[in-house]
Amino acid sequence: MKTSTLLFLLILAIWACKNEPKTTATENDIQAAANEAVKDSVIEELIKPVAKTTKQIKEELDSKGFKTFDYVDENTKDTIIMQQYFMAFLKKGAIRGQNEEETAELQKAHLAHLTKMYEMGYADISGPFGDEGVIRGITIYNVPTLKMADSLANADPMVKAGRLEIEIHPWWAGKGFPLR
Template sequence: MKNIVVICFTILAIVSCKKSSKENGITDEVLKDTIVEQIVQVPNKKTNKELKEELHAKGFETFDYVDEKTKDTILMQQYFMAFLKSGPIRSQNEEDAEILQKEHLAHLGKMYELGYADISGPFGDKGNIRGVTIYNVPTLKMADSLANADPMVKAGRLVVEIHPWWAAKGFSLR
């Protein structure tokens, strides 16, 4: 958020100074280069050791995996995958189901904003497993508690099945 604010102010400053800059012999090309240099900032990257120590201090389980091809050490972290399955109480009327759905989405959004969940989404079929959430928390107990706090789960419309899941720390979806 801080970077976005800095970028906005930088662009506003450059745009407001553009006329006087041209009068001083500064070209559009120089301005573009300046903007690109200020926007493209490399964040301070922690070493695997620092990241591992930080995660262990918070109670997370990790292990090192050495890629045989590249010989790179990849830090693996335990997450918890919660499968949201059709629950036994699905007799809510359409209005109540719609309210529950809004509360469910708000709950998942809150989990993401608080850093407890990294990704959530529904499955694209009409099967028993309705969706998944990957919790980024140190314990199964915590993931279970957060998943069961979902209004859809509390209402019995969904039930939760949670499994420990390992993924490379810092890798993103493609």
């Protein structure tokens, strides 16, 4: 049975290949494809973001009111820009008597708020802690002032409802360094 099925599939594959229309690329088709590839690579090169210098980055941050300082990495001799961020600790709030439906709606609004903060460039990272402690999660705000971070954090629907409370601390990190 297996042999006959395999033979049938092989014949079907050969027959399908024979019935494909034969096309040959003309010299003009090849040249057009080559021109398109060159055009795409030129466009790609033109729209690549130009890397800013450390000086330009620092001037931009300073002009927006961010606190920064520089240090030179001993190993690489690179100048590192340290930027002040604000780490908001989301702590268990006093008002936790919402029913299951209210809690689900608050959670949905909470996640929408955090997504909006990220999309607008105000928050770089957010997430819950994996235990059931008093501190429920964090958000790192990429804004120039404590007042702004506090305002954004307290606009969270979970905070407004009293289910979460905010505690914010200034936090320094190397500008542009990714998490690993």
